Amino acid sequence: MNATTANPCRFDTICIFEDTKASQLNPLALTRPVYELRCGLSSLKEKLLKNFPTASVSLHCRDYLAATISEQNPGVLVNKINSDACLFFNGRVLINSALRNKIIGTDSECIYFCGDEIVAAFLKKEKSRKVELGRLLDFNSPTFSEVERIEVDAGFISYPWDLVNQNSAEIVSDFSFLAKGGEIHGQIHASVTLLNRQKIYIDTNSKIHPGVVLDAEFGPIYIGRNVTVMSNSVIAGPVYVGDNSVVKIGSKIYKGTSIGEMCKVGGEVAESIIHSFSNKQHDGFLGHAYLGQWVNLGAATNNSDLKNNYASVQVAINGEKVDSGSMFVGLFMGDHSKTAIHTSFNTGSVVGVMSNVFGPFFPPLFLSSFSWGGSESLKVHDFDRALGTAKRVMARRNVEMSAGDEAVLRKVYELTQHERLAF
Numbered sequence: 001m002n003a004t005t006a007n008p009c010r011f012d013t014i015c016i017f018e019d020t021k022a023s024q025l026n027p028l029a030l031t032r033p034v035y036e037l038r039c040g041l042s043s044l045k046e047k048l049l050k051n052f053p054t055a056s057v058s059l060h061c062r063d064y065l066a067a068t069i070s071e072q073n074p075g076v077l078v079n080k081i082n083s084d085a086c087l088f089f090n091g092r093v094l095i096n097s098a099l100r101n102k103i104i105g106t107d108s109e110c111i112y113f114c115g116d117e118i119v120a121a122f123l124k125k126e127k128s129r130k131v132e133l134g135r136l137l138d139f140n141s142p143t144f145s146e147v148e149r150i151e152v153d154a155g156f157i158s159y160p161w162d163l164v165n166q167n168s169a170e171i172v173s174d175f176s177f178l179a180k181g182g183e184i185h186g187q188i189h190a191s192v193t194l195l196n197r198q199k200i201y202i203d204t205n206s207k208i209h210p211g212v213v214l215d216a217e218f219g220p221i222y223i224g225r226n227v228t229v230m231s232n233s234v235i236a237g238p239v240y241v242g243d244n245s246v247v248k249i250g251s252k253i254y255k256g257t258s259i260g261e262m263c264k265v266g267g268e269v270a271e272s273i274i275h276s277f278s279n280k281q282h283d284g285f286l287g288h289a290y291l292g293q294w295v296n297l298g299a300a301t302n303n304s305d306l307k308n309n310y311a312s313v314q315v316a317i318n319g320e321k322v323d324s325g326s327m328f329v330g331l332f333m334g335d336h337s338k339t340a341i342h343t344s345f346n347t348g349s350v351v352g353v354m355s356n357v358f359g360p361f362f363p364p365l366f367l368s369s370f371s372w373g374g375s376e377s378l379k380v381h382d383f384d385r386a387l388g389t390a391k392r393v394m395a396r397r398n399v400e401m402s403a404g405d406e407a408v409l410r411k412v413y414e415l416t417q418h419e420r421l422a423f
Contacts (some may be wrong), residue, residue, distance in 0.1 A: 006135050013083035014052050016045055016091045017060035019118060019332065020136045023318055024159055025092075027334035027352040027369060028275075028292055030412045033069065035091030038258060039163045039274055040170025041178075041222055044132070047170075048089055050177065051100045063134045064411040067420040069402030074284045079133040085127045088121040088137070094155040094166060094172075102152050111139050111147050114154040121147070158334045159317065161324050167273055168219060168256035171238035173219040174203070186223070199237065203227070221257055248281055262397060270305075271331065277397060279389060288330035292353070294393055296338045303345040305330035313348040316366035319419070324348065334369060336390045336409075343381045352419070353412050368419035369412055380420050383413050 022034050029037065030317045036046040049057060058077040061069050070078045072317055089095075103112060104118055109127060112119040122132070122180030130143050139147075141333055157163055175181065182198040186206030192214065199216035202208065206227040212234070213219050219238030226244045229235070233251040236339070240258040241247060247259075257269050260276030272289040289303055305328050308314060311420035313329035314321045333351040340358035341415055351357060352369030357376030367374075372381040387409065391401050 001357070011083070011084045011085040011087040012056060013058050013081060014048070015058040015060055015086050015088045016048055017088050017137045018062060018089055019092065020138050021158060022062070022136055024322075025157070027317060027350065028160055028163075028290060028332060030353050030369065030415070031065075031335045031408055032156070033059070033091060033290065035059075035063055037157065037163055038260060038275055039094070039157065039166055041174035041380070042256065044094070044157065048093075049118065051095050051097070052087075056066075058083075058086070058139065060088075060133050060138065065408060066134070068408050070400065071404045073400050081128060081131070081133070083128065083342045084125045088122055088123065088128075088139070089119075090119055090156075092157045093119055094157065095169070096155075099154055099158075101154060102139040109147050110150050111144060112150050112152045112154075113184065114152055114156070117154070117156055119152055119154045123147070124150070132417065140251055159315070159322065159324065160290050161315065161326060161329050163273060163290055164256070164271060164330070167258055167271065168238050169238055171222070171256070171258065172219055174240075175199070175222055178222075180222075181220060186227070196201070197303040203243070209233075210311065217372035219393055225259070271328070273334075275405050277394075277399070282323065286327045286330070289332065291331075291333050292337070294336045295333055296393075297341045298341040298343060300341055301339045301345075303331040303349065304347040307347050315348040316350050336386070352416060353380060354390065354409065356381055356386075370420065378423050380423050383410070389394070 016035050017079050018033050022029055024374040025034050036043050066078050109123055111121045111134050118139050120386045161276050178344035180201045184202045185204045186202040188208045191210045192208050192212045194214050196216040199220040200214055202223045203225040205225055206223050208229045209231040211232040212229050214235050216237040221237040221239050223241045224243035227241050229247040230249040235253040236255055238255055239253055242261040244261055245263040251266050252268045256271035258273045259265050262277045263274050264279045264281045267284045270287040272286050274291045275293050277293045278291050278295040280297040284301045287305035310327055313324045315324055316373050329348045331345045331349045334353035337351050337355040343357055344362055346362045349365050351367045355367050355371040357363055357374050359376050360377035363374035372379050
């Protein structure tokens with residue numbers, strides 16, 4: 001796939017939408033649309049837009065997210081469509097060139113399916129106006145029963161662990177799409193070791209300190225702008241490190257890891273995604289995990305990602321145990337959550353939004369949003385206190401919490417209140 005591939009659009013607009021399975025990606029999707037989740041070098045939304053570069057964009061999301069999504073995407077229509085022909089594309093889909101080419105290849109209205117999953121729907125003016133924006137979309141409704149259905153092959157992100165399991169392959173794919181391998185624009189100390197240099201990209205103003213090893217023999221390494229990789233760290237690709245992030249002294253970053261913008265990361269990290277603005281600065285293991293934004297892990301925080309009996313890991317999603325089908329599943333933590341020093345998580349643990357986790361033993365496998373405590377006791381993390389802490393944390397990075405962001409957090413508190421009844 002070439003980054004300059006033209007798009008012979010038969011539609012005016014692409015509307016990236018959330019479907020009825022969005023909640024399966026909680027707690028990560030409580031504070032953002034599913035298409036803003038990261039996998040590889042970018043979000044799911046960014047991957048879609050690269051494949052349809054000439055189309056106008058409309059974003060569909062749950063109503064309570066609309067204000068903040070509008071703030072983050074100025075000039076983009078949110079929960080509105082102004083088009084005579086629109087391609088509605090499921091935000092949980094991992095796009096590739098074969099799927100893109102299949103979808104742009106016909107001019108008639110149709111709905112694309114993969115098994116029982118809706119991939120996309122191409123609708124013209126009359127039908128597109130019947131789409132009820134602001135709610136989770138389901139093109140199986142009687143309104144669209146007469147629209148032609150076409151079966152296609154597509155990959156979906158259905159649960160949090162899918163993002164982690166697909167991350168290595170997506171780093172490789174995204175790196176290839178950019179076609180920037182071998183470009184070194186930052187400062188590298190003479191003692192730095194580069195293995196397979198043609199699969200390494202280092203952007204401007206980044207600094208790689210003495211004794212660092214960048215090993216791209218088994219996958220590419222992409223280091224963004226203004227990144228600092230401190231002395232004696234080892235990064236073994238495929239790995240992505242986003243703009244303005246810091247990899248601390250002696251870090252061990254293994255394959256399948258994506259570190260977003262403005263993060264500080266140390267210790268041992270393997271096959272994990274750290275969304276952005278989050279810190280895991282100290283020694284401790286993070287594996288097969290996804291951390292949301294503004295997360296802070298205390299020193300010596302660890303998570304297990306493999307059960308001693310090597311069984312498939314079950315994960316609590318919306319109050320139900322779901323079999324991941326994988327032996328390797330780590331920790332999934334929502335935005336603004338924190339851990340105390342020496343916190344340890346069991347395999348397949350889930351922590352919601354704005355929780356503060358501490359205590360000498362393993363906390364429960366599922367901790368609701370706005371939890372305070374751990375194995376010994378749990379209580380509700382007072383909303384106003386949690387909000388005050390979040391604002392102070394953001395201010396330290398010169399980021400001001402917007403009215404839209406605050407409204408989202410208040411809504412999440414309401415939506416998850418039933419999970420805290422046991423407290």
